[in-house]
Amino acid sequence: MSEATPHDNILEAKAVTLRFGGVTSLADVTLEHHRGEILSVIGPNGAGKTSLFNCLTGVYSPQEGSIRFQPAVGKALSLVGKRPHRINRAGIARTFQTSRLFNALSTFENVKIGVEARTTTGPLGAVLHLPHTSREDRRANDETERLLSFVGLSEQAGVLASALAYGDRRLLEVARALGTRPEVLLLDEPAAGTNPTEKLKLSALIARINAELSVSVLLIEHDMRLVMSVAQRIYVLNFGRVIAEGTPAEVQQHPAVIEAYLGAPKHDAAPST
Ligand SMILES: Nc1ncnc2c1ncn2[C@@H]1O[C@H](COP(=O)(O)OP(=O)(O)O)[C@@H](O)[C@H]1O
Ligand SMILES: [Mg+2]
Numbered sequence: 026m027s028e029a030t031p032h033d034n035i036l037e038a039k040a041v042t043l044r045f046g047g048v049t050s051l052a053d054v055t056l057e058h059h060r061g062e063i064l065s066v067i068g069p070n071g072a073g074k075t076s077l078f079n080c081l082t083g084v085y086s087p088q089e090g091s092i093r094f095q096p097a098v099g100k101a102l103s104l105v106g107k108r109p110h111r112i113n114r115a116g117i118a119r120t121f122q123t124s125r126l127f128n129a130l131s132t133f134e135n136v137k138i139g140v141e142a143r144t145t146t147g148p149l150g151a152v153l154h155l156p157h158t159s160r161e162d163r164r165a166n167d168e169t170e171r172l173l174s175f176v177g178l179s180e181q182a183g184v185l186a187s188a189l190a191y192g193d194r195r196l197l198e199v200a201r202a203l204g205t206r207p208e209v210l211l212l213d214e215p216a217a218g219t220n221p222t223e224k225l226k227l228s229a230l231i232a233r234i235n236a237e238l239s240v241s242v243l244l245i246e247h248d249m250r251l252v253m254s255v256a257q258r259i260y261v262l263n264f265g266r267v268i269a270e271g272t273p274a275e276v277q278q279h280p281a282v283i284e285a286y287l288g289a290p291k292h293d294a295a296p297s298t
Pocket of ligand 1: 071
């Protein structure tokens with residue numbers, strides 16, 4: 026974290042505008058994700074948070090603006106127009122707001138698919154059972170085990186994804202995304218629907234992903250307590266626009282943020298910590 030300077034951005038969106046017919050989902054959004062930081066994007070429902078993730082991961086192509094990814098210093102890559110798998114291979118992984126696990130596969134297999142997404146045979150090869158070298162396969166198994174242990178799911182390795190507790194499903198999605206060895210991890214409301222204990226677990230996991238795996242994290246989250254405890258900086262979106270940016274303390278005091286969340290400014294009604 027101490028290495029990050031204001032201009033060493035691992036990910037950078039500049040004046041991004043995204044429209045669907047008459048709807049403007051993102052209007053002139055500029056965002057800088059400093060290398061090594063946990064950055065959060067918050068905002069009311071429909072603010073454009075998921076749309077932003079979709080632009081960063083190649084699901085949507087914004088009509089205006091630029092997106093730059095710099096996996097290593099001096100190695101910049103423009104992301105607009107690139108396909109999602111290409112962006113994933115370049116070093117950006119994500120989880121989705123709603124679960125996209127393979128329910129008929131085990132916990133172990135779900136993570137292994139993430140790990141194999143970057144090997145030469147790739148996930149399609151894995152599904153078609155194309156021959157892996159046994160060494161390659163052993164390495165994928167080892168890494169899958171390491172990741173399951175990292176997120177605390179080792180004991181559930183053989184359990185079908187569909188049979189996991191809700192909070193564990195969310196952890197599994199994170200493990201699968203980590204399997205692609207990203208430089209940046211995008212988490213879209215990972216704690217949605219989880220209980221307070223699971224939220225604490227997730228928040229500790231996000232901090233460890235950042236500190237121990239040196240992964241920059243971009244976090245969309247509604248739970249203010251979680252965001253405030255884990256994020257170093259926050260962008261606030263409302264109606265597709267950035268209305269505030271700063272440290273958790275700065276953002277909490279921001280009149281536009283208080284208004285966006287509560288409809289009217291009130292001195293004691295900032296998002297609670
Ligand atoms: N594929 C799409 N087609 C049409 N409108 C979309 C599409 N994706 C997002 N939008 C619109 O963009 C706006 C922002 O949505 P979204 O990014 O999902 O917000 P958030 O994640 O902040 O709740 C909404 O008005 C939504 O209806
Ligand atoms: Mg969303």
